[in-house]
Amino acid sequence: MIPFAVLIPVALVLEYALHLVADLLNLRAIRADLPAEFHDVYDAERYRKSQEYTRTKTRFGLVPTTFHLVTLFVFWYAHGFQWLDEVVRGFGFGAIGTGLAFIGLLGLAHMVLSIPFSWYGTFVIEERFGFNKTTPKTLWMDALKGMVLAVVLGGPLLAAILWFFAAAGPLAWLWCWLVVTAFMVVIQFVAPTWIMPLFNKFEPIEEGELRGAVLEYAKQVSFPLEGLFVIDGSRRSTKANAFFTGFGKRKRVALFDTLIEKQSTEELVAIVAHEIGHYKRGHITKGMVIGILQTGVVFFLLSLVLREQALFDAFFLAQPSTYAGLILFSLLFAPIDLVLSFCVQAFSRKNEFEADAFARSTTGSGERLVSALKHLAADSLQNLTPHPLYVKLHYSHPPLMQRIAALRAD
Numbered sequence: 001m002i003p004f005a006v007l008i009p010v011a012l013v014l015e016y017a018l019h020l021v022a023d024l025l026n027l028r029a030i031r032a033d034l035p036a037e038f039h040d041v042y043d044a045e046r047y048r049k050s051q052e053y054t055r056t057k058t059r060f061g062l063v064p065t066t067f068h069l070v071t072l073f074v075f076w077y078a079h080g081f082q083w084l085d086e087v088v089r090g091f092g093f094g095a096i097g098t099g100l101a102f103i104g105l106l107g108l109a110h111m112v113l114s115i116p117f118s119w120y121g122t123f124v125i126e127e128r129f130g131f132n133k134t135t136p137k138t139l140w141m142d143a144l145k146g147m148v149l150a151v152v153l154g155g156p157l158l159a160a161i162l163w164f165f166a167a168a169g170p171l172a173w174l175w176c177w178l179v180v181t182a183f184m185v186v187i188q189f190v191a192p193t194w195i196m197p198l199f200n201k202f203e204p205i206e207e208g209e210l211r212g213a214v215l216e217y218a219k220q221v222s223f224p225l226e227g228l229f230v231i232d233g234s235r236r237s238t239k240a241n242a243f244f245t246g247f248g249k250r251k252r253v254a255l256f257d258t259l260i261e262k263q264s265t266e267e268l269v270a271i272v273a274h275e276i277g278h279y280k281r282g283h284i285t286k287g288m289v290i291g292i293l294q295t296g297v298v299f300f301l302l303s304l305v306l307r308e309q310a311l312f313d314a315f316f317l318a319q320p321s322t323y324a325g326l327i328l329f330s331l332l333f334a335p336i337d338l339v340l341s342f343c344v345q346a347f348s349r350k351n352e353f354e355a356d357a358f359a360r361s362t363t364g365s366g367e368r369l370v371s372a373l374k375h376l377a378a379d380s381l382q383n384l385t386p387h388p389l390y391v392k393l394h395y396s397h398p399p400l401m402q403r404i405a406a407l408r409a410d
């Protein structure tokens with residue numbers, strides 16, 4: 001028998017400790033002197049501000065993670081899962097309705113408890129460093145839209161998963177995998193046209209120097225760009241970004257208005273070249289395949305532990321159920337997820353180097369991208385000297401100095 005009652009809390013505490021150590025190492029890795037490379041984009045004052053930003057964000061980040069862990073333990077050892085189970089069973093909703101209520105209420109509680117932190121992060125910290133453009137109305141609307149999406153999209157999917165585990169026998173995990181995979185693929189297709197516009201306005205970039213230069217570049221690398229859009233990132237923050245979405249004929253590149261405002265046409269073309277590089281090197285498809293395989297492993301492991309009475313005992317649950325099993329499994333899965341995310345982040349960082357290399361070889365020089373990245377770093381007060389452990393845990397992109405070195409390597 002697996003000793004879940006010991007294993008899960010120990011793993012959760014160790015994971016918390018690992019993140020804490022990474023945070024502390026990251027704070028200690030901050031260097032007082034500005035690296036020579038950045039003298040053209042930072043002055044002493046701005047560099048000092050960037051370090052203060054890293055310190056403030058790291059220290060504040062500890063508050064919600066500690067709070068959520070403590071809340072979980074209190075709820076757990078006060079027999080909260082059993083209490084909630086009795087409450088939702090009392091509704092008399094039937095097997096699937098009861099499960100939706102159980103998971104929905106836990107999700108709602110988590111969201112409500114997260115709002116104060118997101119409020120403080122946006123209106124106090126981002127505000128203090130001059131990044132915030134979000135209004136309280138936008139923040140509430142975002143939370144509301146997120147919740148509606150979770151109910152409308154997540155609800156039926158969750159109902160299907162609960163139904164398969166109730167009705168499909170030993171191969172339920174396989175059916176769940178198929179359905180969730182189909183769901184993920186459909187979302188990829190509809191997100192650019194139906195979901196993202198709920199949060200941001202997408203407008204085609206008008207005729208002019210920028211549009212001409214980007215389309216010219218896309219033609220040169222035989223990339224059929226269906227849409228080139230500007231999105232109103234400035235509604236929420238002064239920070240800039242760019243991204244690529246869509247498959248097949250629906251390929252689109254979106255640039256934040258805050259990016260277009262600050263970078264030259266040459267730099268913007270280099271950024272688009274990087275985004276197209278992700279597509280050309282197959283990163284989008286590879287990412288999707290990894291996601292699908294990961295989902296299969298998750299459902300298979302889930303099907304194994306759902307039968308373990310000891311898991312339910314560990315959380316003081318009298319009656320086993322698929323819906324409670326899903327939540328308990330997500331806690332049990334946390335350390336496995338940590339290992340998987342190490343690998344996924346490493347894969348992502350490798351892809352960033354490849355996309356950079358693509359941009360360098362197709363624009364004739366790495367310097368335009370170097371210059372774009374340096375401006376981005378200075379504008380967003382990026383930490384230039386992150387600790388390697390922190391990078392492994394949190395960075396989907398390589399630290400800037402490594403990217404610059406690679407862009408200039410022979």
Ligand SMILES: [Zn+2]
Nearest residue numbers: 274278352355
């Ligand atoms: Zn990238």
